Amino acid sequence: MRLNPFTGAYLNDPATLWRRILDDPDGVHYAEDLGVWLISGHADVRRALGDVATFANALTLAPVYEVCPEAMSVITQIDAPPTTAAADPPVHPRTRRALRATFANTPERVEAEYGAIVRRRVDQLVSRLADRQGDQVDLVADFATELPLLVVLDILGVPDADIARIRRWADGQIALIWGQPDPAEQVRLARGLLEFWHYCQDLVRQRVDGAHQRDDFISRALTYRDDDDAVLTVPEVASLAFNLLVAGHETTAGLLAHALDQALSTPQRWSAMAADPGLVPAFVAETLRFAPAIDGWLRVTRREVTLGEVTIPAGARCLLLIGAANRDPAVFAHPDRFDPHRADAGDHLSFGHGPHFCIGAGLARLEARVALTRLAAAIPGLRLTPGHRRSYKPNVAFRAHHGLSATIDIVAPAGLPATREGAGAEAYIGGQ
Numbered sequence: 001m002r003l004n005p006f007t008g009a010y011l012n013d014p015a016t017l018w019r020r021i022l023d024d025p026d027g028v029h030y031a032e033d034l035g036v037w038l039i040s041g042h043a044d045v046r047r048a049l050g051d052v053a054t055f056a057n058a059l060t061l062a063p064v065y066e067v068c069p070e071a072m073s074v075i076t077q078i079d080a081p082p083t084t085a086a087a088d089p090p091v092h093p094r095t096r097r098a099l100r101a102t103f104a105n106t107p108e109r110v111e112a113e114y115g116a117i118v119r120r121r122v123d124q125l126v127s128r129l130a131d132r133q134g135d136q137v138d139l140v141a142d143f144a145t146e147l148p149l150l151v152v153l154d155i156l157g158v159p160d161a162d163i164a165r166i167r168r169w170a171d172g173q174i175a176l177i178w179g180q181p182d183p184a185e186q187v188r189l190a191r192g193l194l195e196f197w198h199y200c201q202d203l204v205r206q207r208v209d210g211a212h213q214r215d216d217f218i219s220r221a222l223t224y225r226d227d228d229d230a231v232l233t234v235p236e237v238a239s240l241a242f243n244l245l246v247a248g249h250e251t252t253a254g255l256l257a258h259a260l261d262q263a264l265s266t267p268q269r270w271s272a273m274a275a276d277p278g279l280v281p282a283f284v285a286e287t288l289r290f291a292p293a294i295d296g297w298l299r300v301t302r303r304e305v306t307l308g309e310v311t312i313p314a315g316a317r318c319l320l321l322i323g324a325a326n327r328d329p330a331v332f333a334h335p336d337r338f339d340p341h342r343a344d345a346g347d348h349l350s351f352g353h354g355p356h357f358c359i360g361a362g363l364a365r366l367e368a369r370v371a372l373t374r375l376a377a378a379i380p381g382l383r384l385t386p387g388h389r390r391s392y393k394p395n396v397a398f399r400a401h402h403g404l405s406a407t408i409d410i411v412a413p414a415g416l417p418a419t420r421e422g423a424g425a426e427a428y429i430g431g432q
């Protein structure tokens, strides 16, 4: 089986390959080009995500290709201890406990602790866009990537002034690990990642040394640690910040871009959401299923494992095709149809499954719901620029638009009913 996620057919339309693998009775294949096993069926992907005794996370954040020696010598200087997504037992359960205690992850806590931040940042960006009546904007650069990054900076207590370099480092990390940069680019990105790690260590050091108690995630993690390395070490606090600054924005940026693309490419959908915000939560759930921001995720086998008729050896890297699992006809009716009214959308695996289930799922849903509700209410005439061509960043895990060109029109199209406020669309609804 050939899989080149970096060019051509797969980059533009991964669903065709997903369908081919799903239609094959095995659903598991070795991709020679990448040197990884592809796992596609919903049951197999769900098992691999949740079965930490067989499928380890140890190499999840290690580059998917052979890095050149010069870049590798920089990468080895990044001595961030593994936490959460890069950790396995016994480190994972301990660091996950720390994260659950310090990062809001239930609907009630997300609303109580982050609701005001999310609404303030959404309003700020929406009014900036609404002021540009008649202009052409890039919804990815001007909205989708901006919002989650601002929110996560607020949560971590990082100054807005650092936004540009954090975005550069985070984009670089994703390209370095799951992209296909040439050797010179690998070295440049690896140096950026090392700088990023030092920056996160500094954020923590300032709070360890600081006289003033702050109310942000990093301070909370230090308080939780209570000077006990058996609970959490200071480098692990920096490592959590390092992970959250990337995981907390690149993913939700993708969700927002995919949702806007789905909504605006069929203008009636946008009009319907502007008129009835109650439609937004189901729309977000279906976007998560149909166009996941992370459509492939890596694991490595701890031991030989048989899935269906196929045996994968121990020590093999596996790419769990979340995008394919979300379109498995065994679980989803008419899986290739984007249907915001479907009842089964909530069975998607876009936030993972099991012990590593996304800690930010509640925050991501809240951001997407508030963003779509308020953007549609303020700019009901928003439309994609005619002739706009979609293109995606070459990446094996993150499916991200390069841009989404649109025209601002704050006037509702003729025939659109007056917008309704509220309808509970912004509220978190469990599941999905």
Ligand code: HEM
Pocket (backbone or CB within 6 Å): 049, 057, 060, 083, 084, 085, 086, 096, 152, 243, 244, 247, 248, 249, 251, 252, 255, 292, 293, 294, 297, 349, 350, 351, 352, 353, 355, 356, 357, 358, 359, 360, 361, 363, 364
């Ligand atoms: C649409 C948005 C998002 C998507 C699609 C997404 C996807 C995922 C997936 C698939 C995993 C599972 C990783 C694994 O099994 O190894 C995960 C884990 C994680 N996510 Fe998210 N995520 C999103 C938003 C966020 C946000 C907003 C945050 C935090 C601010 C966040 C933080 C994390 C962390 C820390 C983990 C690791 C949890 C662990 O290993 O215990 N994510 N996410």
